[in-house]
Amino acid sequence: MKFRGKIAESACMRQFANIIVTLARLSKLCVVRFTKDFIYFIIVEENVTVGKPMVWSVLEQTHFFNEYSMTGVSEDQNEIYLEFETDVMAKSLSSLRVSHGAKSVKMKLTNKKSPCLTFEIQLSELSHSRFCVHDIPVSVIPRKEWTALQEPVVPNYDVSIQLPGLKLIRTVAERMKSLSSHIVLLANHEGALILKVETPEATVSTHFKNLIMENSGGDEENTEEFFSARIDIRKFVQFLTSEQVNPSKVVCNIVDDKMVAMFLINEDIIMHYFLPAVAA
Incomplete structure (x- = not known):
């Protein structure tokens, strides 16, 4: 070699x-x-x-x-x-x-x-x-x-949406991390994204609207339907530190109740980050 x-x-x-x-x-x-x-x-x-x-x-x-x-x-x-x-x-x-x-x-x-x-x-x-x-x-x-x-098999996603700025998302997720060890990501085909944490005392959520949609394999007839996955918030926050790579876009893909896959795309690099859903 x-x-x-x-x-x-x-x-x-x-x-x-x-x-x-x-x-x-x-x-x-x-x-x-x-x-x-x-x-x-x-x-x-x-x-x-x-x-x-x-x-x-x-x-x-x-x-x-x-x-x-x-x-x-x-x-x-x-x-x-x-x-x-x-x-x-x-x-x-x-x-x-x-x-x-x-x-x-x-x-x-x-x-x-x-x-x-x-x-x-x-x-x-x-x-x-x-x-x-x-x-x-x-x-x-x-x-x-x-x-x-070997390269992971990429499933058909129910929804695929571009994230807003990673620094903004990280600020929100960092605050939520003090409340829970898990976060729920929800998105629909109208460009809506919700970050949500649930505790016995309260449910806290942050909403983003009019985000750019990517092509996905989901049923896009019911555009208001939300697809979601509950994931480890620590691992999610770790990924959000990737802004130093200067991505041209970051795409969040959700397989309902099964997985969140985030794609960081730059002309020099493509980074895929896979997070399995965690049962409540």
Whole structure:
């Protein structure tokens, strides 16, 4: 297995680092999958016997890398799967998030007593070049475990609606988090979205109207009908910190009483975040 790449555009370096920081807020561990054309970041649902991808992020390598080459485990399975600690990588790439902090970054798979993703960062200096090297320990995922890390099957949604600004939604959800460990998301085909928490003492809800609708597989004849799912509010708030990736839009998809799937879309990245419904 071999991998090496180089990012030389400051905006791309900053965006790549922001993606890693976002992933670090969602989970301690992440799997990176390298293919010829794409890089995938995959977070598996925690504390379950058979995990399913909770986060599925896709980066088109040509958007980020000026140089990119990889050789997978075999000719017919030309892919590499590595697991890493997200906070370690996020801290190592902090200089990429600062304007004029780095001129370029080289990324390669190395073996320094154990497998590592090595980042060679050329820092911005007025008089001379200075390099900073970070070795991020990784675990190689064996092929027999790849099947659990495939793209989740996307169901037909009952309703699909664009969220308003993530900062606004996060402000509301943060306040609701102090009241309950779960939140109910409701939406209909008229562009209405409701965030609701219920306690023995009170029911608190925030309403949004005239939001943009996306195509979905639901029955759109009864446009006033609401579809809903009750989910973990902590995980929902974690996703709402993704505004630093600067998405062009964030779509909330609801499968009634079963799932909320949120798609963060940017010209550089698509991030899918799956949250199963929780029984009341």
